[in-house]
Amino acid sequence: MSSRIRSRIIATCFTATLLAVPLVAFAGLSSNSTGLEAAAAGSGLTGGCSSAGCIADVVGRVINVVIGFLGIVLLCLFLYAGFLWMTAGGDEKNVKKAKDILLQAVVGYFIIGMAYALTSFVLSNLAAVTAPASEAAATAPAPAPAP
16 A cells, blocks of 8 residues: 555544544533533523523533533544654654653543533532522432431
8 A cells, every 4th residue: 555545544534533523522412411401490591591692501512612622632632642652663752752642641631521520510519509499399309218
């Protein structure tokens, strides 16, 4: 296989990956899983916020875009470090540089994941706390029976 064909295949796979990553990243997000609808209803908005200019929707979209962008940057770091390692040719300096980049990318992945988990936790609990009494009673766990 010639190097020209190989480089085109690699470029095609890389482009397809860059186009597919945001679709996968946004697949699991919905207004029900983020707790934004419950928070809007708890703040006194009837039926939640349905317009495109609602602050809750805008903030949710901004967070989703930032997390999606960080995922793309993380993927690029993994690919760069892997390429650097594979083309090191036994040079310990390049191998160490690639390992350092991989380690930093993994640490960044966990930081991004923890930030998303913390944000999701805070938003869902904020929605539960600020919900009106009728909704809070419907979502609150039943008290344990007395012995």
